[in-house]
Each structure stands twice: as structure tokens, then as C-alpha cells.
């Protein structure tokens with residue numbers, strides 16, 4: 001299989017970690033987003049959305065990070081994507097929650113506009129309003145993650161086992177490293193994020209995140 005990827009991406013890193021954890025034979029081809037390679041004809045033919053990740057398994061081509069994690073988990077029959085109907089539905093639900101809620105709010109509404117020039121709002125008033133709304137929204141999502149997903153007896157997002165929902169959400173939460181966020185106000189989230197970071201392949205799968213955090217270090221960013 002071939003994975004078109006970008007090492008800093010919060011939705012590609014969880015896939016890289018899953019591949020490493022399960023020792024899957026996947027060639028990872030970096031698409032240089034900074035150089036605009038994703039807009040060139042060759043890659044646009046692979047993904048007309050001009051975005052990574054893309055997985056190829058022979059002639060089968062799959063876009064969307066969440067779907068790719070699920071596909072890979074099924075290929076290797078990983079217990080991280082349970083087969084039992086309701087357990088699987090719960091994982092799907094958590095991943096949709098991350099993709100359409102947490103990522104949109106914490107990533108696009110809060111972290112990215114602070115560290116990515118093309119996602120900053122040129123007008124300072126708009127930028128402040130966007131960040132204030134993003135901060136509020138992110139706090140709400142972190143509260144839900146803390147109290148609903150990880151509260152009680154849940155060591156992992158979907159119960160007592162690590163699932164692909166944990167992989168997926170750890171990539172999104174790790175964006176907080178860029179703006180110096182910590183999750184001390186949400187102790188279950190903080191404990192869970194540490195648990196993810198302690199996993200053997202975390203450092204190698206996320207090396208580009210730390211390089212990126214280092215490169216944008218300096219300004220006093222807004223934190224959650």
C-alpha cells in the first residue's frame with residue numbers, strides 16, 4: 001500500500017502511528033504541502049481535493065483520514081476497531097465528533113489561525129473575534145471529552161480499550177503543542193494525552209509536530 005502524507009499533519013500522524021503500531025507494510029510518500037505539490041497536476045489526479053492523506057491499496061484509492069484509519073484497521077483486523085456492532089458504532093461516533101466538532105473548533109477555529117499565516121484573519125478585530133469564539137468552543141469540547149468520553153471508568157475515549165478514535169483525536173489535540181496549550185483544567189484529558197504520548201511509537205510518528213512547535217515558538221499565543 002502507499003500512503004500520501006505530510007508528516008506535520010494532525011490527521012496524517014495518527015495514521016503513521018497506527019501503521020507503526022501494527023507493523024503494516026505501507027510506503028509513505030510525502031507530499032510537500034509547503035511547496036504546493038498538492039496543487040500540481042500529478043497529485044490533483046490522485047486527489048482532486050488537493051489534500052492528504054490518500055491511501056492506495058493496489059488500484060483502490062481512498063481519501064479521508066478517518067476512513068483510512070478504519071480501512072487499515074480492518075485490513076489487519078485490529079482490535080482497535082472492534083467488530084461488535086455497538087462497540088464499532090461508538091468508535092465511529094467518537095471519530096465523527098472529533099472530525100466535525102473538536103478539529104473544526106480547536107484546530108481551525110483556534111490553533112491554526114494563530115500559527116498558519118494563510119489561516120490568520122487579516123483584520124485584527126476579526127482575528128480576535130474568531131479566536132475568542134474558538135477558545136470558547138474548544139473549552140466546551142474539552143469539557144465533553146473530559147466528562148463524557150474520559151470521565152468515570154474510561155481510560156480510553158470509547159471505554160477500556162484503546163481504539164482508532166484515540167489515535168485520531170490525539171492528532172487533533174496535539175495541535176495544542178503549537179500554541180503552548182496544556183490541558184490541566186481537564187484532568188482526564190491531560191491524563192489521556194500523557195497516556196498517548198507514552199506509547200512507544202508516539203515520538204517517531206509525531207517528530208514533525210515537535211519540529212513545527214519549535215519553529216513557531218516565540219509569540220505569546222492564546223491558550224485554552
Ligand SMILES: N[C@@H](CCC(=O)N[C@@H](CS)C(=O)NCC(=O)O)C(=O)O
Pocket residue numbers: 006009010011012033038050051052053063064065066
Ligand atoms: N477531511 C480531510 C481533510 C484533508 C486535509 O485538509 N488535509 C490537509 C492536511 S492536514 C491538507 O492536505 N491541506 C492542504 C492545504 O492546506 O492546502 C481528511 O480528513 O482527510
